Amino acid sequence: MVLLHGLGIDSAMWQPQLHGLAEHMEIHAPNLPDFGEGDARIGSVRAAADQLGADLEARRLGSVYLCGLSLGGMVAMALASRRPAGVRGLIVSGAQVRVSLWLRTLLLGVGRLVPERVLLSGTNLPPQAGPDLRDAEQRFAQRLGKAGILVAMRTAAETDLTEDLSRITCPTLVLCGERDNPLNRSAARRIAATVPGAQLRFIPGAGHVWNLEQPDRFNSELLRFVDAVERRA
Numbered sequence: 001m002v003l004l005h006g007l008g009i010d011s012a013m014w015q016p017q018l019h020g021l022a023e024h025m026e027i028h029a030p031n032l033p034d035f036g037e038g039d040a041r042i043g044s045v046r047a048a049a050d051q052l053g054a055d056l057e058a059r060r061l062g063s064v065y066l067c068g069l070s071l072g073g074m075v076a077m078a079l080a081s082r083r084p085a086g087v088r089g090l091i092v093s094g095a096q097v098r099v100s101l102w103l104r105t106l107l108l109g110v111g112r113l114v115p116e117r118v119l120l121s122g123t124n125l126p127p128q129a130g131p132d133l134r135d136a137e138q139r140f141a142q143r144l145g146k147a148g149i150l151v152a153m154r155t156a157a158e159t160d161l162t163e164d165l166s167r168i169t170c171p172t173l174v175l176c177g178e179r180d181n182p183l184n185r186s187a188a189r190r191i192a193a194t195v196p197g198a199q200l201r202f203i204p205g206a207g208h209v210w211n212l213e214q215p216d217r218f219n220s221e222l223l224r225f226v227d228a229v230e231r232r233a
Helices: 011-021 045-058 071-082 101-113 116-121 131-157 182-194 215-232
Strands: 002-004 064-069 087-093 172-177 199-203
Touching: 002 011, 002 071, 011 131, 011 215, 045 071, 045 131, 064 071, 064 215, 071 087, 071 131, 087 215, 116 131, 172 182, 172 215, 182 199, 199 215
Parallel strands: 002 064, 064 087, 087 172, 172 199
Antiparallel strands: none
């Protein structure tokens, strides 16, 4: 199982999954390309998917399950579309397909106007996240800086995965917290309606980063999906 993080924090966000799933399967939680050291400079979501795919091939992991949240979900969908033979199953949560022009303009405009210290001092983590994860989030923000965060925001906002969705052939589970924002809930419905045979599940009481809010439920959803795919294989 390969776990792909979102924009607000790096692979540290998967701590509950690294502990909770390790006895069931091999877990690999990399930083997205160019998010490990220095600021975020990925040219596109598809470029990140290609770099990640090459890294997985180099590691000789074989056919993997991909699970991505938010930006990580977008990279996971792009990778499943571009390298179908290498993806055994796909799980995405809180991911976007295409951000409208007006919203993209608004997000990037507001981001440019917000002072750097304000942008870097905020948190996107739920209350359940402990001090270690909050420290990791702050280190991640400081490492990227305002310029890096804006680059990553622009990368996500300018991506359109509409055509990629119909080329995904592996078993797919689309998840979204019922308390996630309306845009992500709408995108979840669109992904599930477009990817052939995809399942859609909204999680009661969950927000965006619900792998931290409800780690046991998140882990059980992944395990149940993997078990179902393996039974059909």
